[in-house]
Amino acid sequence: MSPPPAVESQVQALTDLYNSIQNARHHPRDLLKTSIAPNPLPLTHPSLLLYSQQLKDIAHTLRSDAVQSALRAAKESEKADGQNIMNNVRRENRKRRRPPSPESPQPYTVIERQSSSLFPVTKDDVAPLKSLELIEYIRQFNKKNSSYKLGIWQGTRSSTRDLKNPAILRFTIKDVLTAYLTVSYTSNDLVLLVESVTTFGPRERKLPHSQSDYSVYRMLSQEFGRMIHSDPQVGLQKFMTLLCSYENMFTMRCDKCQRVLCVEGHVAAVERVWNESDGQWQPRHVSC
Structure with a gap:
């Protein structure tokens, strides 16, 4: 059912007035300068004359009988039934519809990084061995194990007993293998760390930097390299426990x-x- 013609004309009159006011609100910022502002526009400027005429037209339309009659009718209608009339209809209509907000980010949870070391962490771990303790450790190690023998390897005979850095240790298991361990330490940390291990047959006469003639010992050297790579900070004592398991x-x-x-x-x-x-x-x- 369409509204009466009188109502349509009143709505159209108010709509035209509303559009005129909206256009007038978009004046450039120069129009808002006061007389004390620097370099104000002269009153005879064409832009000011145009805007001034536009405001006069709006005032004339607002005082017209058609608009005044429409305003009175709207006020009477609001008094009769104003339950569903919102005071901020224009603002609500102009408000941009925002897309649904994404889920709030979850708080960061610290995940404990699992160690990639292939060496165990046990309650019986002893204090790391330092360079000054190596000689005594070798003596005690050889006393406890008759099948194993550990010593410091030197390429040439030397009168000094000072430990080189890095140093090479020679470990043997009778009739099983010979292993050369390169260990080192730093001036800031005297703990001995295992850098590399090369294994040979028990009767091979090879230098530590060479490789075995037998594939099983070459594979064993590669396996030790993989183990050390998993934990570059592995100490000498823990690595010796691993070596002894090859008896x-x-x-x-x-x-x-x-x-x-x-x-x-x-x-x-x-x-x-x-x-x-x-x-x-x-x-x-x-x-x-």
């Missing part, structure tokens, strides 16, 4: 396939995996 390297069965030699390559279990339940290094083939 029965050629007779121990892989904890995965339960074979002494792997199917591919027929190589012994040169890899070691720490078992938390029994606190022991378990042998494993590289291919397993």
Whole structure:
């Protein structure tokens, strides 16, 4: 049902007035300068004359009978039923509809980074060995273990007993292997750290910087390199515990396939995996 013609004309009159006022509100900032502002526009400026005429037209329209009649009718209608009339309709209509806000970011949770070290962390870990304690450690180590022998390797005979930095240690397991360990320390931290390990057959006469003629010992050297890479701060004592687990390297069965030699390559279990339940290094083939 369409509204009466009188109502349509009143709505149109108020709409035209509203549009005129909105256009007048967009005057340039020069029009808002006061007489004390620097370089004000002269009153005879064409822009001011145009805006002045526009305001006069709005005032004339506002005083017209059609607009005044429409305003009175709107006021009477509001008194009769003003429940659904909002005082801020224009502002609500002009407000941009914002898209739904995304979910608030969750608070940052610190995740403890798991260690990538292949070496165990146990309650029985002793204090790290320092360079000045190495000689005494070697003496005690050789006294406790008859099958192992640890010593400082020197390329040439030297009258001095001062420890070089880095130093090379020679470790042997009778009839199993010979290993050369490169250990070093810094002036700020005297703790001995293992840098590299090279292994050879028990009867090979090789220099520490060379490599074995046997693939099993070359694979073992690579395995030690992988272990050290997982924890560059591994100390000498902890690494010696790993080395001693190779005493029965050629007779121990892989904890995965339960074979002494792997199917591919027929190589012994040169890899070691720490078992938390029994606190022991378990042998494993590289291919397993």
